[in-house]
């Protein structure tokens with residue numbers, strides 16, 4: 001069994017190096033001659049703006065993609081990695097940007113099936129004893145007998161890491177491992193991993209957009225930009241300003257415009273006593289009543305899983321309302337295409353590929369979702385004309401600086417940040433009266449975050465009523481005019497921003513009200 | 514025993530009928546369950562069933578061994594499964610559309626090759642008498658049970674156990690629930706689905722041979738009454754659990770036996786209505802067990818209907 005395989009010697013961690021790694025997708029050079037060296041037992045951070053090629057680099061290291069050129073060394077010996085199994089055999093494991101656990105299997109089943117030598121008939125009694133013994137050797141705690149679909153994001157992420165440790169992987173690649181975690185969960189997890197690298201048990205290569213995590217936990221850092229290495233060094237020798245300059249060069253970060261005072265308080269969007277059920281037909285949101293005025297950003301803070309996603313789904317017409325009404329300009333509103341168009345309601349949310357885009361349709365088609373049935377894209381009823389559609393898409397791609405090889409690329413091939421930009425372009429380019437956004441900056445680099453927040457403020461200043469749901473309290477504090485806290489499906493706290501502070505909101509989020 | 518011979522007869526007839534009618538349901542639904550667990554829907558099992566019935570009958574007629582017929586029916590079923598599995602792995606191919614094509618293909622092929630076997634009579638499957646202890650002829654007759662029924666129960670229990678306790682079981686569930694996760698584990702997703710569809714086809718073929726070799730017990734073109742399609746509903750009702758598949762098959766069997774059982778005591782009014790019972794049941798089950806407000810609990814995440 002894999003965990004019994006203890007190697008003698010002081011450090012069990014392994015070091016990995018890439019030499020001249022190049023990856024070309026069609027006409028796009030995603031990686032250009034990238035050489036990085038991750039010493040054994042170190043905690044190495046990989047930084048870069050959206051689309052810089054970070055995921056592509058680690059996928060080449062894992063054997064998911066075959067590099068066009070370049071080679072890889074493990075403990076200074078050249079190796080071939082034709083597929084992920086080969087990487088696993090070398091002791092290299094990866095935790096992907098999305099979860100790779102099997103939702104309907106329990107944690108124990110997920111661990112056992114991940115092993116190379118899963119026995120044909122599994123003796124659960126024996127396995128469980130072995131699993132418990134293994135868990136004793138790690139600092140992570142996860143319930144073993146619950147289907148993974150029932151675990152929280154933090155528990156899933158810990159289980160992903162546990163899985164790699166269980167497979168005795170001594171080089172761990174983490175692709176934005178904390179984007180789904182609360183700051184506390186992230187600190188707990190990274191702290192534990194940091195301890196394991198210090199003990200020489202593990203080497204870590206972590207992709208992240210959060211400088212805080214780099215300065216707190218990493219030893220070394222490498223920065224990628226447009227597929228090339230543009231800088232690297234010891235974290236202690238670099239300041240955050242230097243690292244961000246490496247990431248984006250001398251381009252300016254867009255500053256948000258100042259908040260303009262709104263002349264009159266005009267009620268725009270009103271939610272009156274909304275009730276809805278979750279997928280198990282249990283109440284998910286109860287008696288949600290909110291009023292949002294023109295030119296106001298109402299931020300809903302709360303720990304994820306307290307009904308926020310159900311509320312967003314109700315407002316975007318993806319979930320049935322059990323009770324309650326929605327009003328816009330005091331007129332009843334149903335979230336359906338025609339009314340969205342009439343009332344100028346727009347929105348976007350995290351994980352756009354799952355929620356608001358069709359992964360295999362082209363960028364141009366995805367960008368035309370709001371307008372494909374109107375002139376000029378549809379000159380006659382029922383006709384679709386691709387030329388104006390592409391032309392419009394080209395305009396939006398330029399205006400919002402979406403990095404894509406062409407308008408015809410399937411949108412799923414864009415990097416995470418660029419998918420987000422493409423959707424943003426679609427939703428914000430018209431006249432917006434009501435905007436519903438959920439975690440808009442999820443997984444974006446800091447320049448894109450600044451850009452998107454500036455766009456949201458612009459819409460506010462132009463008089464849109466904005467409902468912002470975010471798990472990132474900093475985002476709420478920065479953007480919202482009014483803050484509300486959602487807990488167990490109810491609004492438990494509400495206050496104008498000027499009359500509250502971080503501690504009070506945090507207190508309400510933790511369920512004390 | 515029996516103060517009311519009429520009721521007794523109906524109950525006994527229902528019991529015997531449920532067992533007889535449920536056997537093909539059981540095999541087809543276990544096959545469909547296994548295929549769906551791996552992440553594909555095979556609507557072609559109706560065609561597989563009909564072809565299994567024909568080929569089983571033909572082999573039994575030519576060799577004189579009904580058990581060889583059952584085996585060949587199963588093997589033909591796996592061939593259909595292999596074709597389905599192969600076609601589905603081609604790019605831009607939808608498993609449901611292929612399934613419908615396979616259903617028409619299977620029935621068409623069976624009718625084409627089956628023409629010469631409509632008249633002749635082939636040796637049929639024997640049954641085991643569990644009723645020798647009773648001197649009541651109706652009881653004895655009701656307890657004439659076909660070994661395939663028992664085999665089906667054993668298969669259901671085995672699948673239930675194997676999906677939890679074997680490596681292959683976990684691999685099939687992984688493939689059916691999340692293809693990316695399976696790929697990350699180095700599982701050959703298409704191969705697992707191909708093999709699962711083949712095994713599913715094998716079971717469906719056996720189910721078909723039961724129709725022609727035991728009950729009703731001859732090869733005709735109207736032999737199947739949509740069992741292959743109803744099995745899809747049955748699997749959803751059974752929440753992809755092999756044990757529940759057994760109970761659901763029994764329920765469908767009982768519904769199917771209602772008409773003939775009532776007729777056996779001379780109630781023939783509403784005969785056609787009672788014969789429609791399984792279809793009405795299918796409809797009711799689909800309405801009751803699906804709802805736009807709720808996701809299908811237990812459904813494999815990779816199925817094209819749940820994705």
Ligand SMILES: Nc1ncnc2c1ncn2[C@@H]1O[C@H](COP(=O)(O)OP(=O)(O)OP(=O)(O)O)[C@@H](O)[C@H]1O
Pocket residue numbers: 025028030048049050051052053054055056057403404405413414415416417418443445
């Ligand atoms: N399978 C693919 N086919 C074509 N192009 C691709 C593919 N995968 C990635 N790319 C392109 O390669 C570039 C680098 O993408 P990559 O996913 O590595 O970026 P990233 O640095 O991980 O960005 P993010 O921070 O947004 O996740 C992008 O421009 C992307 O569009």
Ligand SMILES: [Mg+2]
Pocket residue numbers: 054055056097415416
């Ligand atoms: Mg990435």
